[in-house]
Amino acid sequence: MEEKIILYRSFTRFAVALGVLNGMSLKESKQAVKDAFEHHPYAEPIFDFIDIIAIEEQEDIDFLFNEVIRVCDELGPSRDYLTLQVILEAIALTVVDAKKLEENTAALEIVEQFKVAVSEINTKIPKPPLFNMLLETRSILEWTSIYALFPFIPKRIKGEGRPVLLIPPYLGDDFSTSFVRKYLDSLGFVTYKWEMGFNMVKSHYIPRLEEKLDDIYEEHKQKVSIVGWSGGGIFAKIMANRHPNQVEQILTIASPVWGVMDMKTPVYGILEFFRGSSLKERNKRFLEELEPIPDVPVTCIYTKTDGLVPWKHCMEAESYRKDIKNIEVYGSHSGLGANASVLLIVANSLSANLHGRKIEDVTTFIEKILYPFYWNRKRKAFKLKRKLEKATAS
Known part of the structure; x- marks a missing residue:
């Protein structure tokens, strides 16, 4: 989650702005984004990001779009961008006022631009390095x-x-x-x-x-x-x-x-x-x-x-x-x-x-030690403990 905090912060602001562009009030848009993230594994911290979005923080939609794509590009290719794409589509297709069809069309166009941009990012997965190929022995x-x-x-x-x-x-x-x-x-x-x-x-x-x-x-x-x-x-x-x-x-x-x-x-x-x-x-x-x-x-x-x-x-x-x-x-x-x-x-x-x-x-516990996720969690817990110790000492 740590490496994606910046992504979810920028994405939620972008998604809420997209909802507002599509005719929702700020409150309605924030709730729509929350509903879309309801079953997401990081729902709780994401809800915190959404809660602090205020009307004065709403910026130009193009700026927010470019910011999200920049973060995605820096993080690199990921299949999880599909989830973000689905969330944006759901928000763009929610028409709360028939008079806002023009804004709805604009929102759908932005979603299509998002799809194209993340698809381009996802083509940048490199082939396995030579070292990995040699390890196949x-x-x-x-x-x-x-x-x-x-x-x-x-x-x-x-x-x-x-x-x-x-x-x-x-x-x-x-x-x-x-x-x-x-x-x-x-x-x-x-x-x-x-x-x-x-x-x-x-x-x-x-x-x-x-x-x-x-x-x-x-x-x-x-x-x-x-x-x-x-x-x-x-x-x-x-x-x-x-x-x-x-x-x-x-x-x-x-x-x-x-x-x-x-x-x-x-x-x-x-x-x-x-x-x-x-x-x-x-x-x-x-x-x-x-x-x-x-x-x-x-x-x-x-x-x-x-x-x-x-x-x-x-x-x-x-x-x-x-x-x-x-x-x-x-x-x-x-x-x-x-x-x-x-x-x-x-x-x-x-x-x-x-x-x-x-x-x-x-x-079982014995089986878990065979997998990288077990040791990754142990390392994260150790790093957190060291941070807490340093904070206490200071």
Whole structure:
């Protein structure tokens, strides 16, 4: 939250000004912005920002717009800008007075400008650094060590016979997901293979996947959870967008779940060499279908040391809904299918979402120390303690 305080301060002032431009009173506009942020994870401090906005602080809308874009540009690309975009659209579409239609048109134009500006910012995600690419050699150790580690991975979660479809990564087949399937099977989930050979991430797989999803749904008379690794996560998200009535939830493992049309990765060079034409040109409509967030729980597992896919593309907008979660792990992109932490997160997330719980509540203390978020919180708590000690001493 600390790094986004400036963003939310400038954005709330901009959003309130947009509401006033659209015909609302200051009070109505502030309430509309509060309502839009009601379910946001940082709602409480954001409400404080909104409360202190006074009429004399209202500045030129163009100035406020430019200030928000400047802050976004300085913070860098983020999928969470989608949430801000949705909030602005809701405010711009709220017409409180039919006589204010001209202002409404102006507000909608400003929202479109915001979309274009943040879209441009989000094209600036760099490809993985060379160091991360070299670290992909760790995957050999991850795949060989899992045979020794697997018997010791905790088996607390109860799968209760719930169906799970697993989709392999690009150039991977069902062997790629064998350890995830074996672990989920041991917990009582009923897992299903991809069964289409090597995944080349082509749109013609979709009809067969839809048929498989329908068969599993009819067999169990239950919605199906889908787990996709890397390119497999692309299909998981498209299936959830197309068939939310049959999909329980999706879990993606180092999968580019947004912005793929502009994604910079060494993998594209390989794809274009072997396939003879640009992947983006061939699969444009297919990849555009990936952009919307499905109306099912979404859990995205990613690693900041990913050497093949930029990790920011592997995170969904957590601020968009409460049932969207991004979880960081330690590991290489190619080794995540044999990563003990990933196996635990997949099982814990499946169970938590099925029972309407938070993943933190179903994760034990011992398991938490395997994840970066635990150590990040410890570091933040230590820094806060040091600040308090210094303040007390002075």
